[in-house]
Structures are given as C-alpha cells and as structure tokens.
Amino acid sequence: METRRSPQFGCSTAYPHGIIRLGEKGGSGQLGQYRYMKKTTQKDNEVLLPSQSKKLGLSDQGITKKYSLDETRALFLQNSTIEGDLNKSLARCSEILSRSRHGNERDNDRAQEELQEPARSVMYALEVETHLALMESFSGKYRGMAKELCDQIIKENDCSTHTEKMLAETIAASFVRYIDSSKQYNRFVPDGHTSSEQNQLIAVLSKQADRAHRQFLASFAMLKQIKQPQLEVNIKVKNAFVAENQQINVDRSQP
Numbered sequence: 382m383e384t385r386r387s388p389q390f391g392c393s394t395a396y397p398h399g400i401i402r403l404g405e406k407g408g409s410g411q412l413g414q415y416r417y418m419k420k421t422t423q424k425d426n427e428v429l430l431p432s433q434s435k436k437l438g439l440s441d442q443g444i445t446k447k448y449s450l451d452e453t454r455a456l457f458l459q460n461s462t463i464e465g466d467l468n469k470s471l472a473r474c475s476e477i478l479s480r481s482r483h484g485n486e487r488d489n490d491r492a493q494e495e496l497q498e499p500a501r502s503v504m505y506a507l508e509v510e511t512h513l514a515l516m517e518s519f520s521g522k523y524r525g526m527a528k529e530l531c532d533q534i535i536k537e538n539d540c541s542t543h544t545e546k547m548l549a550e551t552i553a554a555s556f557v558r559y560i561d562s563s564k565q566y567n568r569f570v571p572d573g574h575t576s577s578e579q580n581q582l583i584a585v586l587s588k589q590a591d592r593a594h595r596q597f598l599a600s601f602a603m604l605k606q607i608k609q610p611q612l613e614v615n616i617k618v619k620n621a622f623v624a625e626n627q628q629i630n631v632d633r634s635q636p
Contacts, residue, residue, distance in 0.1 A: 470502035509546040555597040562590035
C-alpha cells in the first residue's frame, strides 16, 4: 500500500495492491485517464512484468480492463472460498500430511494438532459418507445406533446418489428421535395422580413421538418411490382398465 498526493485535488490518496495511478487532466471535474507506472513492495521498488499486469486486469496501454457481468460472476465464484470449504480443507490436510511424513516425532505431534480442524471440516463436508453431523445431533448413547441404522438403510436400498443417502439419514434420524421421545414419555407417565406441569410435558413428548414417526414414514416412502423403476405403459386399445374402478378412455376420432 502506498500513499501519493494528488496533483489535481491536493490530497493524499492510498491505492491498493501497491499500484500507483497518477491522475491526468481530462476536463473540468474529471480525473481523466489513469496511467499505470509501478508497484512498491516493502523490500524495494519492482516494475511489474506484462504477465503480472495481466493478472491485475491492466492492458498494455495501462488502462484497467473492464469485466462484463458474467466475467465478474465467474471470478467471484472461482476465487471466493469460505471457512469449511471442502477443497480448501483438503488442500490444508494434504499440506500438513506431506509435511509430517518427513518430520521427526515432535513435528508429527504438531501436525496431528494442526490436522484436527481441517480434518473435521472435511468430515462435515462429506456428511453423506461419514454421518458425523447425524451422530452429533444425538447424545452419546444414540450415536452408534444412528450411524448403524443409516449404513444399513443405505446398504439395503442400494443408495448411490446424494439424494438417496440424505433420505437414509433422515429416516435414521427420525427413528432415533421416535425412540428417544417414546422412552421419555414412558418414563414420565406416572401410575397415579399427575400435576398440570406433568400433563403438559406428557403432551409435548407425545406430539414429538408422533411427529418423528410421521417423518419416518414419509421419508421411507419417498426413498422407495425414488428407487422404484419407472413404469412405461403403451395403450393401444380404445378402453383400458388399469385398476379397480379406474378407466382410461382414448379418443381415436378420425380427422
């Protein structure tokens, strides 16, 4: 970052990336054209090469390149990353693992500590394979059940796409919630007199169990519907009875 005094406005202006742009007179109230000269680093002054100027969007004549809306969108999508991005986390893990292979025991211990955060981000990003978030949504005693149920549902229904595996996770999660709500409901149902607070709690637990059961049935039906092969029917008759009390009439009137 370098600060230069503008000869036209008499004020200091800071320019990003160390690019010095000098204003030229171009009419009243206008800065006119900008001319690219050089960039200043902390070590010394370096003149940018043509390839470096091209990366900064500068043409050979020194005029900033104007990007179209589609080009700007593509640049943002290509260069914008957020915390937890899968590719970014994988690159970080690869760097740490490569460095630990050629280090001593102390370096390996340090690498294991550094690997915890990016490795966890990778596990979350690959949720349909690891089921980490599914397990963490329950207490410790239900985590093994949730993962095992999800793996078995995926195996039994031959789930191969992300959509099918997500439905398998939904089925497993709703079943575990139903079991947990039913367990709490049975524990809080007393044999004798109940207070108003206990009645409210019992009503809430009953609704939670019913909601989890309905979600379980709906998700399982959706998975079965997705896995069911498409049925193609060619009707070549005037009237066709498809099922009981259902009839398809085909109008074959001559033109």
